[in-house]
Amino acid sequence: VTLEQGLRRAIPRGELSLSYQPVVALPEGRPVGVEALLRWSHAELGPVSPAEFIPVAEETGMIGELGRWTVHEACHQLSLWLAEGHDLWLAVNVSVRELRGLRYAEHVAEVLREHHVPPDRLVIEVTEQSVADDIEELARPLAALRELGVRVALDDFGSGYSSLGQLWKLPVDVIKIDRELVAEPARPGGGGVTPTTAGPLVDIVVQLGERLGLQVVAEGVEDDDQRSIVEQAGCHLGQGYLFGRAMPAEHVEALLANDN
Ligand code: G
Ligand code: G
Ligand code: MN
């Protein structure tokens, strides 16, 4: 079976699900949001990574249907959490191919209304790299989302090749610092990053966010050293294995319940 054939049947067969990774407020570590991550468990192949099937969905045009399923499912889950009184927002990853589709924002507005979710509880994530390729065309659908009151996040920030000058033109509310910057590998020939100089890249992005009035999330925080670099940079939001991996909705509930 090809991935494409399998993917066509994934929704009717109920093989898709969402996992949720917590985003925490720093320095306290209290969960304030989640990122929904798509999971596909194929009947014969077993779990297939989105890194593998999202590109196939984009090439075959199935991404629209997949994206609609994802936003619908995520907003349904979010509405349940909000109804239970949890103060939480939710982020969904979106392919630029979905944004280019007609009336993407209108579709999102409909789903929000259907589930009675306030628009400012939803964050739409697009990767810096994918948007950089086509800023002129994507500024409009992104602006339409923001007019609804939905927040837009630039994902994997710092890993792409876009110039700061171009990013300046983009209507976004949140920057997510790519985990490669958070990990900050030692510089070649520089003797590595010493404790006193650790974190320059994270510092810069956090300061950029502040100057632009944007929220900044540090991604891929895996250990206490990285956490302290991020906190010392003045970053107020963190995500990564240190705080929690992507998990089923029930586990998020337990996390939120413990927090109260
Ligand atoms: O969860 P995981 O690390 O396996 O995700 C791998 C990649 O797939 C990440 O870049 C993530 O942003 C992307 N991804 C996960 N879920 C979705 C989704 O619902 N839609 C899109 N377009 N990308 C997703
Ligand atoms: O591209 P995006 O940021 O949407 O991708 C999210 C992916 O990053 C998910 O597949 C998730 O499993 C992965 N991820 C989340 N936290 C960490 C982390 O602390 N370390 C690493 N290596 N990957 C992470
Ligand atoms: Mn993301």
Ligand code: NA
């Ligand atoms: Na990311």
